[in-house]
Amino acid sequence: MEKGLLKKDALQTLIDGVREKGGRFVAPTVFARQVVYKEVDSADQITHDYIVPRNSIKEFFFPQTEPVLRFRLMKEGVELEDVRVEPERTVLFGVRPCDAVSCGSVRKVFTWDYVDEFYTKREENAVIMTVACTNFDEECFCTTVGVSPEGKDGADILLKETLDGDYLAEAVTDRGVAFMEEFSAVFAEWNNSELKKIATPEPIEGVSIDRIVEFLKNRAHYNSELWAELARKCVGCGACTFTCPTCRCFDMVDEGTYIEGERRKNWDSCQFDSFTLHASGHNPRDTQFKRWRNRFMCKFNFYPVKFATKGCVGCGRCIRVCPVRLDITEVMIEISEAEGNV
Ligand code: SF4
Ligand code: SF4
Known part of the structure; x- marks a missing residue:
């Protein structure tokens, strides 16, 4: 499946489906009076009224702190135990296009002279569902650096909001197609609903x-x-x-x-x-x-x-x-x- 209608009231079924298969579902939610990307287990926890969450999505592939090995001093010497990363699937819903683009940049660093599996395994086991922007604030300047508020770079599925608050879902990558097929019961046939207008900030004058x-x-x-x-x-x-x-x-x-x-x-x-x-x-x-x-x-x-x-x-x-x-x-x-x- 490459295109479909994701109704807002089907989000709970999607969350339950991902979690029943051992995955985690991350979405913008209000926490400590701020909108942040955070794991949720209920569609009621998701906020749809936000510009850019306070945190970025990097922490779901590159945690703030994590062990990479354990050591213990034994009579015979030092015992070392490797930490293996076997990440659960992470579905990131409501990701802004700028954040999706950033994944490609960070990946370049973590695969440059050495493949850092702590990062790559998590990122490769993720599905990024980007939502195109219908609003921006005075700090947003994506277009100045060549990023589009409805861009597909880094997204597995690009979502665009309809006037009714549902989403047009378009698979961008093979991973996105496979995900929409896996959860085909959640995606209805696209009904040509009218879409909300995309909000595009003007490039900043004077910047080259x-x-x-x-x-x-x-x-x-x-x-x-x-x-x-x-x-x-x-x-x-x-x-x-x-x-x-x-x-x-x-x-x-x-x-x-x-x-x-x-x-x-x-x-x-x-x-x-x-x-x-x-x-x-x-x-x-x-x-x-x-x-x-x-x-x-x-x-x-x-x-x-x-x-x-x-x-x-x-x-x-x-x-x-x-x-x-x-x-x-x-x-x-x-x-x-x-x-x-x-
Ligand atoms: S630029 Fe601002 S946020 Fe960054 S280190 Fe300096 S004071 Fe802190
Ligand atoms: S505006 Fe640019 S430099 Fe500032 S936080 Fe976003 S990506 Fe980083």
Whole structure:
């Protein structure tokens, strides 16, 4: 099945079907007064009135913390136990197109020089049901970075809302087709209902992604005084990196006692001063603006140049969450203009 009608009142049947087969169903829901992607077991828990959830979907493939091995000191030596990832299927409903695009970017990093099965196995066992946007806020800027609010990239099934609040469902990948066939009882024949209008933010005037990339590729700009000016107010809290769908830095820490414990993979942030602190005490990014420069370089140089993919999908989370309102789009405008004036 490649196309069908997903009625809102059929969502409970879909949730039950996924859960009965051992899967988890993730959807936007209100938690602590915020809309977040979270596992749900009831259609009543799903909110359909949201712009972009507070968290991104990366945490369902790349948890904030997880063990990668366990160790125990024995008389004969150290006993090591590998942690095997055997993930349940994850169905992500209501994913915004920008978040779906980010999966392809993060995957490039986790399969670049080494295949990180902790990430890939979860992602490969997921079904992403994207919902096209019918609303946006002033922080959304997907079109500025070449992402469409009704885009199919990264989606297995693209949903578009009808005026009645149901969904036109179109399978995008083989995984999407197989899922719609597996749950064919939930998808009715498409009835040509009228669709809600897609909401498309205007690209931000003055931003040129090409000029930004050129500026960043030019090593002479690495020590430009602009960085200190643009990022002076950053307090290094790391909130932008934790909410960003394409930030994926982590560190490995042994936790436990001298006798036994776990080696854990924990989210980390390039905005923390300890991130690049050497054992010698030297820190190559010894001021906050250098750390912020790194984050911007990652989005508009490392990702597109090294991985040929998007480092920023324009979700706007880093702007919404920043306690000092450091707005990445203002920096994008400044750098675009700076490159244009070189
Ligand atoms: S840099 Fe900001 S706007 Fe871009 S993807 Fe990350 S959180 Fe979203
Ligand atoms: S959220 Fe704002 S203050 Fe915190 S690290 Fe990011 S840019 Fe800096």
